[in-house]
Amino acid sequence: MSRLLDALRTSLHLTGTKEGCGEGECGACGVTIDGRLVNSCLVPLIHAGGTAIGTIEGVAIGDQLDAVQQAFIQYGGAQCGICTPGMVLAARALLERVPDPTLEDVRHALAGNLCRCTGYMRIFEAVLAAVKQRGQTGAGA
Amino acid sequence: MQEPAIGRAVPRREGRAKVTGRARYVDDLTLPGMLHGVTVRSPQPRGAIRNITYGDGIPWNEITVVTAADIPGRNIVTLIVEDQPYLAHEIVNHAEEPVLLLAHADRHLLEEARRRVTIEMDPLPAVLTMDEALEKKEIIWGADNIFKSYRVGRGDVNAAWVNATTIVEGEYATGAQEQLYIEPNGMLAIADSASGVTVWGSMQCPYYIHKALAGLFGLPAEKIRVVQMETGGGFGGKEEYPSIIAGHAALLAWKSGRPVKLIYDRAEDMVATTKRHPSRTHIKTGVDSEGKLVAMEIDFVIDGGAYCTLSPVVLSRGTIHASGPYFCPNIRVSGRAVATNVPPHGAFRGFGAPQSIFGLERHMDRTAAAAGIEPDEFRKANFIKPGQMSAVGQMMRDPVDMGAILDRALELSNYHEKRRRFALEPANGPVRKGIGFSTFMHGAGFTGSGEDHLASIATVEVSRDGRIRVLTASTEIGQGTITIFSQIAADALGVDIDDIDIVQPDTSVVPDSGPTVASRTCMVVGKLVELAAHALRRTLSAVGLPDEGYSRDEFHRCCRIHVEHNGSLSASAQYAPDKDVKWDDERYEGDAYGSYAWAAYVAEVSVDLTTFEIRVDDFVAVQEIGKVINPVLATGQIEGGVAQAIGWALSEDVVWREGRMVNAQMTNYIMPTSVDLPPIRVFFEEVPYPNGPAGAKGIGELPMDGPAPAIANAVAHATGLDVRRIPLTPETLTALAEVAVG
Numbered sequence: 098m099s100r101l102l103d104a105l106r107t108s109l110h111l112t113g114t115k116e117g118c119g120e121g122e123c124g125a126c127g128v129t130i131d132g133r134l135v136n137s138c139l140v141p142l143i144h145a146g147g148t149a150i151g152t153i154e155g156v157a158i159g160d161q162l163d164a165v166q167q168a169f170i171q172y173g174g175a176q177c178g179i180c181t182p183g184m185v186l187a188a189r190a191l192l193e194r195v196p197d198p199t200l201e202d203v204r205h206a207l208a209g210n211l212c213r214c215t216g217y218m219r220i221f222e223a224v225l226a227a228v229k230q231r232g233q234t235g236a237g238a
Numbered sequence: 239m240q241e242p243a244i245g246r247a248v249p250r251r252e253g254r255a256k257v258t259g260r261a262r263y264v265d266d267l268t269l270p271g272m273l274h275g276v277t278v279r280s281p282q283p284r285g286a287i288r289n290i291t292y293g294d295g296i297p298w299n300e301i302t303v304v305t306a307a308d309i310p311g312r313n314i315v316t317l318i319v320e321d322q323p324y325l326a327h328e329i330v331n332h333a334e335e336p337v338l339l340l341a342h343a344d345r346h347l348l349e350e351a352r353r354r355v356t357i358e359m360d361p362l363p364a365v366l367t368m369d370e371a372l373e374k375k376e377i378i379w380g381a382d383n384i385f386k387s388y389r390v391g392r393g394d395v396n397a398a399w400v401n402a403t404t405i406v407e408g409e410y411a412t413g414a415q416e417q418l419y420i421e422p423n424g425m426l427a428i429a430d431s432a433s434g435v436t437v438w439g440s441m442q443c444p445y446y447i448h449k450a451l452a453g454l455f456g457l458p459a460e461k462i463r464v465v466q467m468e469t470g471g472g473f474g475g476k477e478e479y480p481s482i483i484a485g486h487a488a489l490l491a492w493k494s495g496r497p498v499k500l501i502y503d504r505a506e507d508m509v510a511t512t513k514r515h516p517s518r519t520h521i522k523t524g525v526d527s528e529g530k531l532v533a534m535e536i537d538f539v540i541d542g543g544a545y546c547t548l549s550p551v552v553l554s555r556g557t558i559h560a561s562g563p564y565f566c567p568n569i570r571v572s573g574r575a576v577a578t579n580v581p582p583h584g585a586f587r588g589f590g591a592p593q594s595i596f597g598l599e600r601h602m603d604r605t606a607a608a609a610g611i612e613p614d615e616f617r618k619a620n621f622i623k624p625g626q627m628s629a630v631g632q633m634m635r636d637p638v639d640m641g642a643i644l645d646r647a648l649e650l651s652n653y654h655e656k657r658r659r660f661a662l663e664p665a666n667g668p669v670r671k672g673i674g675f676s677t678f679m680h681g682a683g684f685t686g687s688g689e690d691h692l693a694s695i696a697t698v699e700v701s702r703d704g705r706i707r708v709l710t711a712s713t714e715i716g717q718g719t720i721t722i723f724s725q726i727a728a729d730a731l732g733v734d735i736d737d738i739d740i741v742q743p744d745t746s747v748v749p750d751s752g753p754t755v756a757s758r759t760c761m762v763v764g765k766l767v768e769l770a771a772h773a774l775r776r777t778l779s780a781v782g783l784p785d786e787g788y789s790r791d792e793f794h795r796c797c798r799i800h801v802e803h804n805g806s807l808s809a810s811a812q813y814a815p816d817k818d819v820k821w822d823d824e825r826y827e828g829d830a831y832g833s834y835a836w837a838a839y840v841a842e843v844s845v846d847l848t849t850f851e852i853r854v855d856d857f858v859a860v861q862e863i864g865k866v867i868n869p870v871l872a873t874g875q876i877e878g879g880v881a882q883a884i885g886w887a888l889s890e891d892v893v894w895r896e897g898r899m900v901n902a903q904m905t906n907y908i909m910p911t912s913v914d915l916p917p918i919r920v921f922f923e924e925v926p927y928p929n930g931p932a933g934a935k936g937i938g939e940l941p942m943d944g945p946a947p948a949i950a951n952a953v954a955h956a957t958g959l960d961v962r963r964i965p966l967t968p969e970t971l972t973a974l975a976e977v978a979v980g
Binding site: 106116153169173177180181182205213216221 | 247249250252253254255256257258259260261262263265266417418419420421422468469470471472473503504715716717718870871873874877878879880881882903904905909910911912913915917918
């Protein structure tokens with residue numbers, strides 16, 4: 098049985114979405130299905146039929162990074178980078194629901210995305226900085 | 239000249255690739271005709287292989303099968319001792335030991351095939367604990383189950399006890415820890431006898447793999463090529479282990495004649511690859527009436543698993559760090575690494591030091607209490623000072639004031655006020671609060687003469703189009719190698735960061751700068767980059783480049799002229815032994831490390847006496863590190879290391895059954911998530927180290943040493959319980975509380 102993750106990485110050559118555990122724990126395989134964040138390693142491909150899938154490749158528009166991506170670079174939110182695509186999508190999913198989150202909101206929204214490198218501090222700072230940036234430019238790209 | 243890059247928060251240079259998902263890790267690669275590979279592993283911890291059968295219902299004629307018999311060169315994983323095979327042949331020495339390899343284009347069929355292979359074994363008695371190994375009822379390695387032992391010390395410990403008014407003894411234990419890099423181990427290989435072997439993969443040390451493959455295939459160095467892809471975390475777990483998976487992928491490629499990609503399943507990676515060495519430390523200290531240490535005796539034992547691998551070096555570092563940042567005139571430290579029939583343990587950030595420092599810092603608090611001295615006053619009375627000798631005979635020269643560092647950490651954490659208040663306040667329901675600290679130092683670079691033997695090289699060259707290329711074998715694994723090397727090279731040459739390209743580590747292109755381990759990348763290799771850059775500048779003086787004060791444009795113009803006349807421009811620097819560092823390999827004493835970073839960490843905890851859960855509410859980390867090359871990256875290293883150490887202290891429990899990790903999943907091996915960590919507050923001090931680039935010392939492993947004992951001391955303060963082991967899970971704390979009560 099094929100997983101959505103395999104279809105993305107192998108059939109569509111969209112390798113930005115990563116496999117970290119295959120059991121839905123680490124969040125590195127995060128994508129959106131009709132705007133909802135899911136672990137694609139747990140989605141049978143057949144369930145994704147007829148839906149709109151959002152991956153990390155769709156976040157930047159051409160060379161223009163979105164506010165979360167820019168903040169991750171500026172504030173050190175990415176170290177080894179393997180959790181970063183899933184983490185960026187999870188942060189964006191939060192900001193869609195809660196445009197002005199507290200630190201607690203951010204912690205809870207990212208609890209499904211494991212990062213072994215950063216200890217999360219720089220990631221929180223990046224997300225909260227992105228909130229300000231999005232506010233200034235009038236919601237996000 | 240430009241504004242200096244060193245000291246600035248220059249953004250991570252490969253950051254854009256990482257935030258857009260364009261960074262290429264090994265599993266993102268495919269080659270035409272590629273097969274997938276899988277490893278068939280031993281079901282038993284020890285035994286003789288009697289027969290291998292291949293089950294029905296699988297098209298075995300389509301599947302490439304590799305056994306030990308297929309190995310063209312030597313079936314030995316080259317490291318320190320020649321005891322570990324790539325593939326078990328007759329005897330198996332640990333569960334999950336690789337026995338044979340399979341390859342096929344269909345991953346699902348391959349997994350079915352793996353399950354249909356039966357390895358029939360005649361079991362042999364397995365040794366599964368350090369105690370069993372030391373009892374020597376069953377000898378499983380060498381003559382006595384001991385990979386290595388060390389003895390270091392000074393003075394006369396036996397005679398010194400009489401001068402002690404307080405003597406404290408205790409035993410402390412730490413468990414195994416899984417590195418849990420979010421990207422599993424993986425390799426992609428092509429191999430044939432005519433062109434040789436090429437592997438791309440997730441790794442920390444390209445030249446370790448290069449040497450290993452040369453031996454495995456019996457090929458000369460020029461026929462082996464190892465290329466590091468973007469690597470999703472290492473922490474030591476991709477230091478020595480990748481030689482094995484690289485060898486396996488290459489063997490399948492060799493036999494099948496096709497490219498082979500071998501990526502570990504997460505559960506496989508956890509159960510079969512290296513973990514942090516479990517440890518047990520027995521400490522006895524004697525203190526005089528003034529609170530000064532007069533005698534110290536430490537017995538440090540680590541569990542190396544079934545094969546020697548790097549255990550002697552882990553033992554060395556743990557033994558040398560066992561006496562901490564203190565001075566004691568009479569000290570004896572003995573260390574032993576023992577063999578057990580579990581998958582070999584290996585490198586993990588800290589490399590023996592977190593283990594021995596846990597025991598020491600917990601013991602120091604207990605000793606202070608027994609002597610009736612405040613824990614911070616006790617440390618201050620005993621910190622080693624410039625001019626004093628460490629246990630291993632190193633005259634300390636760093637003009638670092640540990641007392642001041644400790645005071646700063648205590649002030650930033652409001653330690654004294656909280657220490658008093660938490661003890662006096664009536665309990666807020668079942669929750670008790672506590673605060674505790676640890677003080678420690680960490681030596682960077684290879685121990686003793688290690689750097690001399692490595693003789694690392696870095697090269698800086700100018701390409702035809704005027705780009706400046708830095709060539710080293712140092713890998714970016716998230717810590718920031720690419721960015722800090724760019725900063726160092728840019729400042730050394732007087733050019734822009736964006737003029738610099740850090741070349742992808744590829745053994746056919748870059749020199750051997752040694753492994754990306756031991757907190758040496760910035761301090762040792764970064765210094766070589768600086769020296770090579772300076773040498774390049776001196777070469778350019780021949781075409782008119784002034785010694786200093788030139789513009790970026792002038793620099794590029796001189797490069798162009800030189801390349802036009804000479805065809806190329808390149809300079810290298812090789813590590814030269816430091817004349818001031820004197821180490822005696824035979825007697826194992828002298829200057830163990832060129833430099834130490836010094837630190838004081840404070841943990842504030844809440845302990846729920848109903849559930850026995852522990853939360854860290856606040857964490858302060860103060861460290862002296864020579865020079866902060868990049869504040870964001872340096873802070874990131876400390877925060878990340880503290881997070882890993884909090885996991886090691888509280889929740890990362892490797893559960894063993896019959897020599898195998900049974901909780902080999904992210905669902906039941908618990909690492910900290912974003913809701914599990916306190917604010918981690920990081921502060922730096924700088925006392926420049928003359929031999930580091932811009933004065934920088936190594937810092938990658940330092941943050942692993944302090945958190946666990948600080949937390950243990952805080953929990954002891956909160957509960958009055960005598961914490962002796964980690965992980966301090968609720969189950970462990972419950973058991974401790976039950977012992978205390980009845």
